[in-house]
Amino acid sequence: MSGDRPKRVTFREEGPREGFQIESQLFPLADRAALVEALADSGLASIQVSSFVHPKKVPQMADAEALFAAIRRRPGVHYDGLWLNERGFSRARAAQGVDLAGTLLAYVSDAFARRNNDCSAAEMLARQAHWIDLYAEAGVPLSRAILVTAFGCCFEGEIAPERTVQTAVAIERLCRERGQRLPEITLADTVGWANPLAVRRLVGLVREALPDIAIGLHLHDTRGLGAANVMAALEMGVDRFDSSVAGLGGCPFAEHGDRGAAGNICTEDMVFLCHELGIETGIDLERLVEAAQLAERILGRRLNGRLMHAGSLAAWRAAGSRAA
Amino acid sequence: MSGDRPKRVTFREEGPREGFQIESQLFPLADRAALVEALADSGLASIQVSSFVHPKKVPQMADAEALFAAIRRRPGVHYDGLWLNERGFSRARAAQGVDLAGTLLAYVSDAFARRNNDCSAAEMLARQAHWIDLYAEAGVPLSRAILVTAFGCCFEGEIAPERTVQTAVAIERLCRERGQRLPEITLADTVGWANPLAVRRLVGLVREALPDIAIGLHLHDTRGLGAANVMAALEMGVDRFDSSVAGLGGCPFAEHGDRGAAGNICTEDMVFLCHELGIETGIDLERLVEAAQLAERILGRRLNGRLMHAGSLAAWRAAGSRAA
Numbered sequence: 001m002s003g004d005r006p007k008r009v010t011f012r013e014e015g016p017r018e019g020f021q022i023e024s025q026l027f028p029l030a031d032r033a034a035l036v037e038a039l040a041d042s043g044l045a046s047i048q049v050s051s052f053v054h055p056k057k058v059p060q061m062a063d064a065e066a067l068f069a070a071i072r073r074r075p076g077v078h079y080d081g082l083w084l085n086e087r088g089f090s091r092a093r094a095a096q097g098v099d100l101a102g103t104l105l106a107y108v109s110d111a112f113a114r115r116n117n118d119c120s121a122a123e124m125l126a127r128q129a130h131w132i133d134l135y136a137e138a139g140v141p142l143s144r145a146i147l148v149t150a151f152g153c154c155f156e157g158e159i160a161p162e163r164t165v166q167t168a169v170a171i172e173r174l175c176r177e178r179g180q181r182l183p184e185i186t187l188a189d190t191v192g193w194a195n196p197l198a199v200r201r202l203v204g205l206v207r208e209a210l211p212d213i214a215i216g217l218h219l220h221d222t223r224g225l226g227a228a229n230v231m232a233a234l235e236m237g238v239d240r241f242d243s244s245v246a247g248l249g250g251c252p253f254a255e256h257g258d259r260g261a262a263g264n265i266c267t268e269d270m271v272f273l274c275h276e277l278g279i280e281t282g283i284d285l286e287r288l289v290e291a292a293q294l295a296e297r298i299l300g301r302r303l304n305g306r307l308m309h310a311g312s313l314a315a316w317r318a319a320g321s322r323a324a
Numbered sequence: 325m326s327g328d329r330p331k332r333v334t335f336r337e338e339g340p341r342e343g344f345q346i347e348s349q350l351f352p353l354a355d356r357a358a359l360v361e362a363l364a365d366s367g368l369a370s371i372q373v374s375s376f377v378h379p380k381k382v383p384q385m386a387d388a389e390a391l392f393a394a395i396r397r398r399p400g401v402h403y404d405g406l407w408l409n410e411r412g413f414s415r416a417r418a419a420q421g422v423d424l425a426g427t428l429l430a431y432v433s434d435a436f437a438r439r440n441n442d443c444s445a446a447e448m449l450a451r452q453a454h455w456i457d458l459y460a461e462a463g464v465p466l467s468r469a470i471l472v473t474a475f476g477c478c479f480e481g482e483i484a485p486e487r488t489v490q491t492a493v494a495i496e497r498l499c500r501e502r503g504q505r506l507p508e509i510t511l512a513d514t515v516g517w518a519n520p521l522a523v524r525r526l527v528g529l530v531r532e533a534l535p536d537i538a539i540g541l542h543l544h545d546t547r548g549l550g551a552a553n554v555m556a557a558l559e560m561g562v563d564r565f566d567s568s569v570a571g572l573g574g575c576p577f578a579e580h581g582d583r584g585a586a587g588n589i590c591t592e593d594m595v596f597l598c599h600e601l602g603i604e605t606g607i608d609l610e611r612l613v614e615a616a617q618l619a620e621r622i623l624g625r626r627l628n629g630r631l632m633h634a635g636s637l638a639a640w641r642a643a644g645s646r647a648a
Contacts, residue, residue, distance in 0.1 A: 152637070157644020192634060195600040196555050223637075224593030224630035225600075227552040231520050255635025262630045269548030276519040276549075302626070306548035306586045310516060311579025313476070313547075320481020 019248025102135035152193025192222020247304030343572025426459035476517025516546020571628030
C-alpha cells in the first residue's frame with residue numbers, strides 16, 4: 001500500500017475559525033489577524049479566516065468583514081470564508097479580501113441534519129441545487145462538497161459506508177445535471193467516529209463510485225485516533241486534509257459538554273507526520289510551530305498540539321550531526 | 325497487511341509510575357493506591373505500581389514498599405515494580421506484593437547511555453550478563469529486554485535500524501549463552517522519534533533477525549504520532565504495548581524543558597482503537613475511562629487523554645440503536 005502515498009499533501013487550515021468560534025470569550029481582532037498572518041507565513045496555502053453567520057448567534061465571528069480587511073495578504077494564499085445561507089454569501093461577496101470558493105454541504109445522517117439544519121438530509125441535498133446555480137451565477141467556481149457525519153453520528157450511531165457513498169454519488173450527479181463539475185468530495189468525521197479501517201473502507205468505496213473526483217478528509221481527534229486516521233488516508237492516496245493549528249476547535253457533542261474535548265486534527269503534528277514520511281507540504285514546520293505557540297498565547301491556556309510543546313526533531317538532528 | 329493484526333492485545337500500564345515520578349509534587353499514597361485498584365478493576369493485566377530507586381533522588385517513589393502493601397490485590401493481575409540496581413532489586417524482593425519479572429535494559433544510543441547511566445551502551449549490555457545470572461539465582465523468570473532509544477536519540481539523532489537490530493541480537497545471545505531464554509524484545513521510542521514507517525521497518529527487521537521472540541513496543545506520543553505508530557505496529561502483528569492511563573508521563577527532553585509535553589501513549593485511547601478494530605484487550609473501556617478521570621482528579625489538572633474528555637462511543641451507539 002505504501003506506494004499509494006502521495007508525494008505532496010495540502011493542509012487547509014481551519015484553526016482561526018474553528019478555534020475562536022467555539023470560545024465563549026471574544027478575542028481582539030488584531031490577535032486573530034496576527035495568527036492568520038503567521039499561518040500564511042508558514043506556507044499554508046489555504047486558511048479559513050472567519051464565518052459570515054448571524055452576529056447575534058455567533059458573536060465571535062461578528063467582525064468577519066473587518067478581520068478579512070485587516071489581514072496583510074500574502075500572494076498565493078487562499079483566504080477562505082464560511083457561510084451557511086444566502087445572507088452570509090452576500091456578505092462574503094461584498095467583503096474585502098475573501099477568496100470565494102463554492103462549497104456544498106450535505107448530511108449523511110438525517111438526525112444530524114434535523115438537529116443542525118432543521119431539515120432532513122434529503123431536503124438539504126435538494127437545496128444544494130440552488131447553491132450550485134447561485135455559485136454559477138456569481139462566477140464562483142465549485143470547490144467541493146463536504147459530507148457531514150460521513151463516518152458516524154451521535155444521534156444515529158454508526159453510519160453504513162454505503163449511505164455515505166450514496167450521498168456522494170447524489171451530490172456529484174446534482175452538479176453534473178446542472179452542468180457543473182464537482183472537483184472534490186470531503187468526507188467529514190464531524191463527531192469523531194472514524195478509525196483507520198473505516199477510513200480505508202470509505203475512501204476506497206467513494207473512489208470506486210466516483211473515480212474522477214478528488215477525495216479530501218476533514219478529521220477530528222476527538223477520541224485520539226486522528227493521526228492513525230490520517231496515516232490510513234495517506235496510504236489510500238488522500239492528499240488533502242482540513243486541520244487546525246495547535247489542534248484548535250472542540251467537539252460540541254463531547255460527554256457532559258466537556259469544552260476541552262479535542263477538536264480538529266492538529267496541523268503541525270500532521271505536517272510533521274508527512275515530513276517524516278518524506279511527503280512534501282510546502283510548509284515551514286518551525287514557523288508553523290511558532291504560529292501554534294502564538295495561538296496558545298492568544299487563547300491563554302494550554303492547547304492540544306503535541307509538537308508545539310515537545311519541539312520538532314530539527315534541532316536534535318542538527319545537534320546529532322554536529323556531535324557525529 | 326490487515327490479516328496480520330493480532331486477535332488480542334495486551335496493554336502494560338505504566339501510568340502509576342511514569343505519571344507520578346515526573347511530578348515535582350508528592351501525592352497521597354491512598355490516592356495512588358486507589359488509582360492502581362481502579363486500573364486493575366478495568367481488566368488491565370499488568371500494572372507498574374512504583375519504582376525502587378533512591379528515595380532522595382526520586383522522593384515521589386520513596387514509599388514504594390508501603391504503596392505495594394496498601395493495594396487491594398486483584399487475582400491474575402501482575403503488579404510490576406521497577407529497579408535500576410541491585411539495591412533496588414533487593415528492596416523489591418523484600419517488599420510485599422511485588423510480582424517480580426526479570427527485565428533487562430539496553431541502550432542503542434551510546435550518548436544516551438552515558439547521560440542516563442554514566443556508561444557506554446556496550447558496558448550497559450555487558451552488565452546485563454550479571455542481571456541474567458542474578459534473576460536466575462533468585463528464581464525470577466526473565467520477562468523481556470527493553471531497548472532504550474530504539475528509534476532515535478536526542479543526543480545522537482537518528483538511530484539506524486541496523487544498530488537496534490544488533491543490540492537486540494546481542495542481548496538475546498547473551499541470554500542464550502547463560503542458558504536462559506529471552507521471551508520478548510521491547511522496542512522503546514524513549515524520546516518520541518518513531519513514525520509509522522520506522523515502526524514497520526524496525527519491527528520487520530527485528531522479527532527477521534529473531535523470529536522466535538515476541539516484540540513489544542514502548543511508545544510515546546511526544547510529537548502526536550502515537551496512535552499512527554500503534555496502528556502500524558498492530559498491522560505488523562505486534563500484540564503488546566506499554567502505555568499510560570490518561571497519557572500520564574512526560575518527556576524530560578522536551579523543548580525548553582516543557583513539563584507538559586506529551587508522555588506515553590494513552591492506554592484508554594489505544595484500547596479504544598483496538599476495540600474499534602475488533603481486537604480484544606480484556607479491558608472494560610468504560611471503567612478504564614473512569615480510572616483516567618480519577619487520575620485527572622488526583623493530579624488536579626487537565627490530562628492528555630482524548631477519550632476521557634469526549635467519552636467513548638458506547639453511549640452514542642446505544643442511543644442510536646434505541647432511536648432506530
